[in-house]
């Protein structure tokens with residue numbers, strides 16, 4: 001079959017994998033850089049550890065970093081890298097602007113993130129996630145999982161996630177007949193996905209392999225505000241938890 005162009009694939013499936021965007025040497029430099037920054041100690045917005053679990057939760061030592069670009073020059077350069085920004089713009093069909101930057105470490109034994117749509121958090125469209133693999137990723141170390149075609153289904157309802165598998169408390173209620181597909185990637189590959197595409201990841205079940213990824217979210221320069229029904233926004237899961245606590249008090 002003839003190779004389809006990236007935008008055709010993105011529009012059809014809701015995601016596109018660009019192979020070998022960064023060299024193995026660049027991926028290694030980025031891994032080493034972010035491990036050094038993590039070792040410096042807590043950063044604003046860290047998320048993922050469970051202080052109640054003491055040393056048991058590997059995410060205590062490796063919480064997710066967010067919005068590093070104001071204090072980390074490497075991040076501030078990387079989100080503007082034309083290899084990410086130009087393809088993101090081509091895929092959304094508009095110039096793009098930065099929404100957020102993130103770094104997931106997912107150490108051995110680390111939990112994943114329940115399946116979700118990014119527009120269930122960020123109320124703007126078009127929104128595009130750009131996920132740079134810094135390690136080789138497969139099912140064992142918790143590769144990304146997507147639901148092909150789900151970007152065409154609109155926002156779905158949210159519910160609580162199994163927190164033994166997900167470091168966040170909410171997940172999407174999967175529509176009937178949905179098929180999940182793992183996305184194996186090599187360090188340096190980049191996954192681009194639509195803000196409506198259902199995606200997430202499972203636990204890193206390896207004893208010795210990290211699954212690190214650098215992520216940028218961009219919005220279209222002419223993005224519209226989205227107003228999700230209450231039950232389709234992740235804040236609904238938090239509200240339900242607070243309601244239950246009130247009833248139990």
Ligand SMILES: O=C(O)CCC(=O)C(=O)O
Pocket residue numbers: 104112113118129131144199200201213215
């Ligand atoms: O890296 C993961 O496991 C999930 C990332 C994700 O959900 C995102 O980048 O929007």
